[in-house]
Amino acid sequence: NEIKIFSPATVANVACGFDVLGFCLDSIGDYMVIRKTTEKGIKITKIEGFDLPYETEKNVAGVSAQALYNDLRPECGFEIEIHKKIKPGSGIGSSAASASGSVYGINELLGRPYDKTQLTYFAMQGEAIASQCEHADNLAPGIFGGFTLVKSTKPLNILSLPTPSDLFATLIHPQIEVKTVDSRAVLPKEVPLENAITQWANVGSLIHAFHTSNYELIRESLIDVIIEPHRKKLIPHFDDVKANTLRAGALGCAISGSGPSIFALCKGLETAKQVEKAMHNVYSKSGIAFETYVSKIN
């Protein structure tokens, strides 16, 4: 009647796939405890780590849990404890981890009445109150694992992509907050056709590269000509981090979700660690506090 879950951090966009691609990290995430109760309804009983609202209708985990609950109308209720490790506004899917964790846990306790796409749909209701727009590119990898592509949100259609076995992610999280709403506000409404062509060629070839474990093609495809030029101004030392991680052997380096975190994809754990050092070197001189992580994609 109780379940403890790990709700992973995720990287959305993956350079060229704005709002559609994402992947799941296995070394960073929140913990949640979900308990079945005889009293009906959804209650948040504990939040540790960050100051977030306890009211179900204001809490991302509460809203997504309530969406599932209203659909199923079970004869019981649920209590949710959130042990938050992912800082809100970090660009590694903090709200998505809360939104997907609660529905994933409740579904397990109920004997899995819903499939992963349906869980993502409920989680989107929670994510919407945090980012004020409906996107599932952080939710889908958290629920499905590995790399995912959100083919469409209406109707919701998620594709699970293969992960080449030697692929690692290195991340730096500068301790500044960039709100998704703000980093969406800097984006243009229209895109030159030439850039659109480059971008969709990169998305297509990146997916082909995942299917064929073609690391060189991953390197050539991890390029974002549409979003990064506008958003990188919000992230101190972005260009330096990118140049230094590429020099240290990263296949590619780009903004994680809406920032400020920056991720690099690397072939092999050793390269991933070298890339982590390169990130350290840039930020240790900056006076901005930061954390770095190396993670498998799972």
Ligand code: HSE
């Ligand atoms: N795809 C979204 C964005 C993810 O980049 O705005 C942020 O949560």
